[in-house]
Amino acid sequence: MNASTRLLILVTAALSVAAQQTPFAAPNQNGSPQWTVFHHPIKRVAVIGAGPAGLQAAAKLVEHNFSVRLFDRAPSPGGNWFYTDETPVREPYPDRPIDQGADVPGELPATRYYKEQEEGVSLEDRWKEHWQPRPVWDNLHTNSPKVITELPDVPYSADKPWVLSNHDIQRHVRAYASFHNLNANDYPTSSSAQPVTSYSTRVEKLEKLNDTQTWRLTLRKLERLPETGQIKAQWWTEEFDAIVAATGPYASPHVPNIAGIVDWSKVKDAGQYSVYHSQSYRRPERFQNKTILIVGASVSASEIARDIDPYAHRIIASIRPHDNLHPFQLRSLKRFPDTTEFVPEIAHFEPLAAHDRGIKDGVIRLINGTELHGIDEVIFATGYIRSNVFSMPDSGNTSTSDGEPENLHWTGHNISDPTLAYTNVRPWTIGKYQSYAFAKIWEGTAHLPTQKQMQEDYDNGKYRFRGLFGTKQSEGESLFRQYVAWLNNESLENGGRFVETWPIQNREVFVYYSNLEWVEGYSTLGNFTEFETLPASEWPSGKRDAAAWDAIVYDDQAW
Structure with missing residues (x-):
């Protein structure tokens, strides 16, 4: 069973869009639907996932x-x-x-x-398969400034550097969880209340009950x-x-299907695999005086190369050619150490004589006909498979081939059944x-519009924001403004707190950071999320419209 996809959804009750119209319809004075109204009052809510998105959702619902x-x-x-x-x-x-x-x-x-070793599985592997340790290494730092990597209520200290270590962020997220009584060792505020949190707990099955x-x-x-x-x-x-699904779009590591890779993946040297995915990388000391081949050119590839450079004897990077590099991709390429040797894609791995003596004597053939010899270890920094593990085909909510949820209102609600919502925006x-x-x-x-109106808007491409699942950079500021205007209008009519726009001082820091760290002219104070400040012809890649917020943080299969 795939260890990285155990958070699963099995929808056993057949739902249809037509069947869900009646319970969610609210008539106006003319007897026509006015907005979405739920079958019964919403009192009890489950949040699946305790990352930055899920913690905020749980805190606000509480x-x-x-x-x-x-x-x-x-x-x-x-x-x-x-990090562990x-x-x-x-x-x-x-x-x-x-x-x-x-x-x-x-x-x-x-x-x-x-x-x-029950059922042939060690206790260590059983435990790790259940909770899936995260692909974060000890010296990982952000490639986004702290002003756009910060949760509310627990601000970073003023003297904290704008480039944060993963340990800084981990402490920050834990502080937010503790501030809202959501940490692993927090208990209910009263003896009669049920605990809010349940850690080391995996959702095995999710089903809608028609009656x-x-x-x-179903939980484990x-x-x-x-x-x-x-x-x-x-x-x-x-x-x-x-239900709030806050698990994100990345389900499991991606390993390219290269001829000979299965044979090489079995090889060990001194008890450690010689070929592995970057999800297992933690510290650089083991690479002392070794020749390392890194496959990929995205964030994890370049940052791991920088981390091991003081230790490794030789670093080789196998990368695909790219005609149009986005600034974030260009940044990753530029951050490889100067000593890195770049080679083209791998054509195949030649057969090995044995599986217990490492791969140093093996031969790796490249697509240009040249060969690599003397490689000690191969790190596949080839990204992750994007998968919406909460797709619901029977209720009209499906996923694209790359795991991107479909049929979502811009607020993240499933149009067919708005009692299911996704955290599909950048949580910070x-x-x-x-x-x-x-x-x-x-x-x-x-209020949400009627399901009919939401579906029409979605089908016409109106207000379709993808958030973490692929929103264009140009939609980022628009989504800020839309949320602020909509929430304040609803509070004005129905009660509730007003919200404010993003602070101007944060914009100033972001502008300075992006121009210094990404591309000069990337943004201005007047427009900090668009690429309009430079014509497409002046971009290093010649292209300006392919950005996504998640490209700042994650790797995907576009390695």
Whole structure:
């Protein structure tokens, strides 16, 4: 079973757009639908994922007096910024299709105790497969300034450098979780209240119940028992009126299907694999005096190369040719150490004589006919598979081939069933607005258009913001303005707090940073998210319209 896709959705109740129109319709004075109204009051909400997006959603829902449960498969909050020295279970070679199966006992609740090597799986791998350690290394720093990498309520100190280490961000996210009583060791404010958080807990199944129009989550929690040398697994179900999916679009590491790669992936040297994905990289010391081949040219490739450069004997980077480089891609290329040797793509890996003596004697043939010899280790910095593991084909919510959710209103709500919502914006900047919107919509102090109107707007491309799943850079500022105007209008009519636009001083810092760190002329104070300040012909790539906020932070398969 694919270790990186165990947070799964299996929708067993057949839903259709037509069947959902009636419960969500609200007539106006003429008897026509006016806005979306839910089947019953929304009281109990589940948030899946305790990264920067999920934490904000949970905090805002608690603030608005919802009964909230926050689930995360990791033992602590942070999402991708939860660093540990633990590495994920080894990636498959080659990539396997997204696995939609879940091992759930026939009768729930259920409890099971696992021993070492039970079913041929070590306790360590069972634990890591469950929570999936994040692909963050010890010396990772952001490539975005702190003014656009900050959660509300817990500002960084004024003297904190604008380029933050992953440890700074991890502390920052933990501080936000603790501030809102959402950390792993936080308890309910009263003895009668149910705990909000459930860490080390994975959502195995999500289904909509037709008779009650509620959601049922099947959950699995793992607990390590050092005193007995076992792992305790518990399965149970809980029901909710609404769901926030805050798990992000990246489900599992991508390994290209190159001839010979499966054979090479089996090779070990001194007990360690010689070929592996960058998700397992943690520290540079092991690369002392080694020759390293890095496959890829995106963020993780260049930053890992910089990290190991003081130790490695030789660094080689295999990259694809790109005709039109986006500024973020150009930045990554420029950040490779000066000593890096660039070579073209790999054609195939020649067969090896043995699997227990490393790959130093192996031959790697490139597409231009040349060969590489003497490689000690190969790091595949080839990105991650984008997958919407909460796609709901029966309810009209599907995913594109690259995992991008479809049929979403710009607020993140599933048009066919707006009791399911996604955190599909950049959490550091627009997350606080979207979280407030979730709370206002479900409490009735803000309204969504009718489903018919939302669908028409979506089909016509109106107000279709993709957020983390692929929004154009030019839509970033528009989405800021749209959220502020819409939320304040709804509060004016229905009650609630007003929100403010992004502070001008933050814009000034961002402008300075982007021009210094990305591309000179990238932005101005008047327009800090567009590429209009430079004509396309003057971009180093000759192209200016392919940006996405997530390109600042993540790698995808465009390596």
